[in-house]
Amino acid sequence: MKKHWYDNLWVLSLTYLVLGFFNILFAWLGLLCFFIPLIISLAKGNKGYCNRYCGRGQLFGLLGGRFGLSRKRDIPAWMKSKAFRYGFLAFFLIMFCQMLWSTWLVFSGAQDLRQVVTLLWTFKLPWHWAYHGTVLHPGAAQFAFGFYSVMLTSTVLGFVTMVLFKPRSWCVYCPMGTMTQLICKAKQKKP
Amino acid sequence: MDALVRKRRRAFVEERDCVACGCCMKICPKTAISIWHGIAAKVDPETCVGCGKCARECPASVIEIREVTV
Numbered sequence: 001m002k003k004h005w006y007d008n009l010w011v012l013s014l015t016y017l018v019l020g021f022f023n024i025l026f027a028w029l030g031l032l033c034f035f036i037p038l039i040i041s042l043a044k045g046n047k048g049y050c051n052r053y054c055g056r057g058q059l060f061g062l063l064g065g066r067f068g069l070s071r072k073r074d075i076p077a078w079m080k081s082k083a084f085r086y087g088f089l090a091f092f093l094i095m096f097c098q099m100l101w102s103t104w105l106v107f108s109g110a111q112d113l114r115q116v117v118t119l120l121w122t123f124k125l126p127w128h129w130a131y132h133g134t135v136l137h138p139g140a141a142q143f144a145f146g147f148y149s150v151m152l153t154s155t156v157l158g159f160v161t162m163v164l165f166k167p168r169s170w171c172v173y174c175p176m177g178t179m180t181q182l183i184c185k186a187k188q189k190k191p
Numbered sequence: 192m193d194a195l196v197r198k199r200r201r202a203f204v205e206e207r208d209c210v211a212c213g214c215c216m217k218i219c220p221k222t223a224i225s226i227w228h229g230i231a232a233k234v235d236p237e238t239c240v241g242c243g244k245c246a247r248e249c250p251a252s253v254i255e256i257r258e259v260t261v
């Protein structure tokens with residue numbers, strides 16, 4: 001097991017989560033974890049992002065592995081079933097669109113900026129301390145709150161399954177992982 | 192009696208359930224695993240020594256170590 005520079009990208013993932021507590025606008029950077037895997041899978045037809053660069057996966061691997069915060073049990077069969085993985089991806093995408101919709105509402109002036117981070121699509125946590133105004137439109141801040149909610153929610157879910165099952169259990173049902181694998185499969189079908 | 196039959200242990204991936212995360216590839220001390228086109232893990236049977244590290248690491252638990260005769 002040779003060490004590579006990209007084995008330390010978990011530092012960026014951790015920094016990202018911390019920055020969101022200080023200034024929510026940093027949440028925009030999270031788009032990188034969205035576009036890079038998609039671009040890699042679309043352009044090269046592999047899961048290079050998961051296999052090498054994903055800092056979130058590394059973070060779970062580190063906390064659950066080296067720091068021992070995982071029971072290291074097998075994940076239940078239903079969680080690795082295609083039905084659950086694809087279902088979770090669909091649910092995730094629907095919630096993502098809903099987030100884009102509320103961003104649009106703020107941009108269009110139909111709704112005021114809500115300074116909350118929504119955890120697990122349900123719990124609204126006050127997050128006003130991380131918002132110091134913006135020279136941009138409030139809609140840009142709304143997107144930041146929304147995107148950070150997505151990132152925090154997936155981290156919390158990943159953390160729980162890391163503790164219960166194997167360290168990187170999140171990777172089994174991670175929507176980005178599922179989506180990039182689907183893209184690779186589609187590319188393989190029609191070369 | 193079966194002194195001529197050598198037994199070896201090797202990793203086998205249930206490819207249908209593999210999520211191609213690459214955790215196994217990262218941990219393998221022999222670099223015997225690659226992720227085939229982002230779809231599933233493939234073990235090189237010549238290189239694998241059956242140590243079982245990948246099986247323990249795999250978050251989906253889809254790797255099995257089996258005995259094979261060579």
Ligand code: SF4
Pocket residue numbers: 037049050051054055056057170171172174175176177178212
């Ligand atoms: S499955 Fe998700 S968390 Fe795991 S390595 Fe891929 S993108 Fe990262």
Ligand code: SF4
Pocket residue numbers: 204208209210211212213214215216226231232248249250251252253254
């Ligand atoms: S760790 Fe398991 S699920 Fe991930 S690529 Fe290897 S065999 Fe597949």
Ligand code: SF4
Pocket residue numbers: 201202218219220221222223224234238239240241242243244245246
């Ligand atoms: S059993 Fe050991 S040598 Fe074989 S693929 Fe797994 S980690 Fe590599």
